[in-house]
Amino acid sequence: MHLTALSGGIGGARFLTGLRSILRPGDDLTVIGNTADDVWLFGLKVCPDLDSLMYTLGGGIDVERGWGRADETWHAKEELAAYGVEPTWFGLGDRDLATHVVRTQMLGAGYTLTQVTEALCVRWQPGVRLLPMSDDRVETHIVIDDESAASGRRAVHFQEYWVHMRASVPVRGVVEVGVEQSKPGPDVLDAITAADAVIVPPSNPIVSIGTILEVPGIREAVRAATGPVVGVSPIVGGAAVRGMADQLLGGLGIEVSASGVARHYGARSNGGVVDGWLVDERDRAAADELSDAQIACRAVPLLMSDADATATMAQDTLDLAAELAR
Amino acid sequence: MHLTALSGGIGGARFLTGLRSILRPGDDLTVIGNTADDVWLFGLKVCPDLDSLMYTLGGGIDVERGWGRADETWHAKEELAAYGVEPTWFGLGDRDLATHVVRTQMLGAGYTLTQVTEALCVRWQPGVRLLPMSDDRVETHIVIDDESAASGRRAVHFQEYWVHMRASVPVRGVVEVGVEQSKPGPDVLDAITAADAVIVPPSNPIVSIGTILEVPGIREAVRAATGPVVGVSPIVGGAAVRGMADQLLGGLGIEVSASGVARHYGARSNGGVVDGWLVDERDRAAADELSDAQIACRAVPLLMSDADATATMAQDTLDLAAELAR
Numbered sequence: 315m316h317l318t319a320l321s322g323g324i325g326g327a328r329f330l331t332g333l334r335s336i337l338r339p340g341d342d343l344t345v346i347g348n349t350a351d352d353v354w355l356f357g358l359k360v361c362p363d364l365d366s367l368m369y370t371l372g373g374g375i376d377v378e379r380g381w382g383r384a385d386e387t388w389h390a391k392e393e394l395a396a397y398g399v400e401p402t403w404f405g406l407g408d409r410d411l412a413t414h415v416v417r418t419q420m421l422g423a424g425y426t427l428t429q430v431t432e433a434l435c436v437r438w439q440p441g442v443r444l445l446p447m448s449d450d451r452v453e454t455h456i457v458i459d460d461e462s463a464a465s466g467r468r469a470v471h472f473q474e475y476w477v478h479m480r481a482s483v484p485v486r487g488v489v490e491v492g493v494e495q496s497k498p499g500p501d502v503l504d505a506i507t508a509a510d511a512v513i514v515p516p517s518n519p520i521v522s523i524g525t526i527l528e529v530p531g532i533r534e535a536v537r538a539a540t541g542p543v544v545g546v547s548p549i550v551g552g553a554a555v556r557g558m559a560d561q562l563l564g565g566l567g568i569e570v571s572a573s574g575v576a577r578h579y580g581a582r583s584n585g586g587v588v589d590g591w592l593v594d595e596r597d598r599a600a601a602d603e604l605s606d607a608q609i610a611c612r613a614v615p616l617l618m619s620d621a622d623a624t625a626t627m628a629q630d631t632l633d634l635a636a637e638l639a640r
Numbered sequence: 641m642h643l644t645a646l647s648g649g650i651g652g653a654r655f656l657t658g659l660r661s662i663l664r665p666g667d668d669l670t671v672i673g674n675t676a677d678d679v680w681l682f683g684l685k686v687c688p689d690l691d692s693l694m695y696t697l698g699g700g701i702d703v704e705r706g707w708g709r710a711d712e713t714w715h716a717k718e719e720l721a722a723y724g725v726e727p728t729w730f731g732l733g734d735r736d737l738a739t740h741v742v743r744t745q746m747l748g749a750g751y752t753l754t755q756v757t758e759a760l761c762v763r764w765q766p767g768v769r770l771l772p773m774s775d776d777r778v779e780t781h782i783v784i785d786d787e788s789a790a791s792g793r794r795a796v797h798f799q800e801y802w803v804h805m806r807a808s809v810p811v812r813g814v815v816e817v818g819v820e821q822s823k824p825g826p827d828v829l830d831a832i833t834a835a836d837a838v839i840v841p842p843s844n845p846i847v848s849i850g851t852i853l854e855v856p857g858i859r860e861a862v863r864a865a866t867g868p869v870v871g872v873s874p875i876v877g878g879a880a881v882r883g884m885a886d887q888l889l890g891g892l893g894i895e896v897s898a899s900g901v902a903r904h905y906g907a908r909s910n911g912g913v914v915d916g917w918l919v920d921e922r923d924r925a926a927a928d929e930l931s932d933a934q935i936a937c938r939a940v941p942l943l944m945s946d947a948d949a950t951a952t953m954a955q956d957t958l959d960l961a962a963e964l965a966r
Contacts, residue, residue: 398763
């Protein structure tokens with residue numbers, strides 16, 4: 315079975331460890347990672363979602379923290395702050411820094427991000443094929459209020475909004491800088507259209523999955539995929555399982571609920587991108603709410619509390635895909 | 641009093657802490673640092689001598705080791721090795737790495753190395769004005785035997801010879817790549833010609849001081865300086881006080897002795913670059929050996945065992961300069 319997943323960072327990565335654990339001999343899993351939260355910091359190319367995927371699936375993640383490297387130290391970051399260079403708020407660990415140094419050097423030598431990611435994965439052996447959504451620069455910027463600006467608003471890089479501001483101010487809009495001119499990475503479209511199933515992990519529907527879908531050609535590929543497309547709700551019991559997705563969704567007029575996110579994605583049979591949708595047992599009512607939306611909804615336990623629970627959740631996802639593929 | 645020193649890294653830096661400690665109000669010290677051992681590593685610009693000067697004079701050096709930062713960790717280096725990128729032998733600490741990241745980012749933004757060094761020194765407050773010998777790329781390469789090469793020889797970057805090979809094979813030649821096309825950094829020539837005294841600390845006469853003198857215009861400026869030029873022998877009792885200078889000197893046909901290095905520099909009155917020369921008490925015979933060389937030689941204790949000894953040595957240097965200035 316050939317599986318393809320679209321994924322953001324932390325939540326998606328954890329889900330994918332479960333999906334990987336239930337693959338059978340001969341199965342393969344391609345992961346198309348969001349790169350719109352990438353950021354150039356101190357002259358280095360940082361790819362938070364690709365790195366979360368690589369570190370989590372490669373066994374290098376700090377499990378407690380959920381991001382960055384295990385056994386990490388922060389001395390380079392301290393020194394950068396001592397030099398007075400900005401930003402000081404980004405969590406740049408010493409081990410993590412090496413990844414960005416290698417990536418930046420390879421990009422400077424003319425390799426594409428896809429090639430660099432493949433090279434980094436030779437070390438991490440994530441057990442999946444990890445493809446950046448695009449080799450082109452695409453950056454999510456968040457529009458926020460700013461009384462000092464003539465327009466009353468300004469846009470900040472997603473990382474500034476998320477990490478620095480901790481999503482503490484209302485979102486007035488999201489701008490995907492560069493996305494219209496971007497192209498999908500090599501093999502991205504084929505991996506989607508040829509997959510036996512396309513999986514959408516519980517990643518942020520706007521700034522993770524949404525950005526992937528906005529790369530010209532990817533949404534169309536998902537809509538044209540031969541296999542079913544099954545998503546997993548990132549909203550459980552009316553709130554984001556992790557992170558601060560609530561603010562983003564609410565600010566963009568999307569209902570912060572398991573069914574609200576499904577409606578945002580929409581049914582493939584009706585111009586959208588998913589066929590099936592998994593919600594948590596607590597959100598069982600979503601199935602009824604989605605009955606008119608042509609999305610097959612199943613309620614199962616959606617907490618990734620440990621490896622077994624995550625594997626079960628992944629199996630439920632594949633079961634729904636199998637059901638929809640008939 | 642306006643003092644100007646030409647300096648390599650570790651030994652020169654230690655001597656300069658002594659010289660700085662005896663400056664009186666109104667005095668100033670300009671240090672022209674060797675940049676020919678600079679190296680691009682992993683896409684980052686590393687300036688070992690400038691950093692040794694900055695860290696030593698700024699109180700950030702690891703005193704025991706003699707190079708690199710105090711309280712250093714080596715996690716990024718471990719990770720770079722795990723990614724399989726070369727070289728693995730360079731001592732790149734996590735704190736030190738931040739310096740190279742800031743420098744590389746500033747160079748990429750169009751600042752000169754002189755401007756970058758000034759910016760880094762805002763943090764370190766070395767108490768001297770630190771000027772790179774040149775803003776242009778100059779690299780010392782060491783010619784060694786290589787049976788597999790058609791010519792029987794090959795050239796390696798100085799850092800590879802020094803750090804990786806630990807100067808363990810004979811030197812067949814030294815090539816200063818780029819030096820002929822290089823220009824002195826801004827203010828370098830003025831700092832030399834206008835100084836009340838020019839000091840040559842106990843740095844390597846070939847790959848530290850020699851490279852500075854080879855930048856077109858600098859040797860001429862030293863020869864034309866209004867103040868006396870006084871050097872301190874890096875050879876004590878027939879061997880380099882620190883490092884592996886013996887191999888370099890011997891390989892180039894320079895006598896490894898206090899007087900041999902003085903003869904290599906030569907008397908200003910006779911086409912060379914020094915007027916006075918300090919040797920260790922053990923090398924008292926050098927004074928006689930140099931009597932025909934028109935170099936005023938004094939024998940004093942030349943071991944920089946502690947701050948007081950180093951300050952005394954610096955005072956002896958200034959005393960000889962004062963004597964020669966009369």
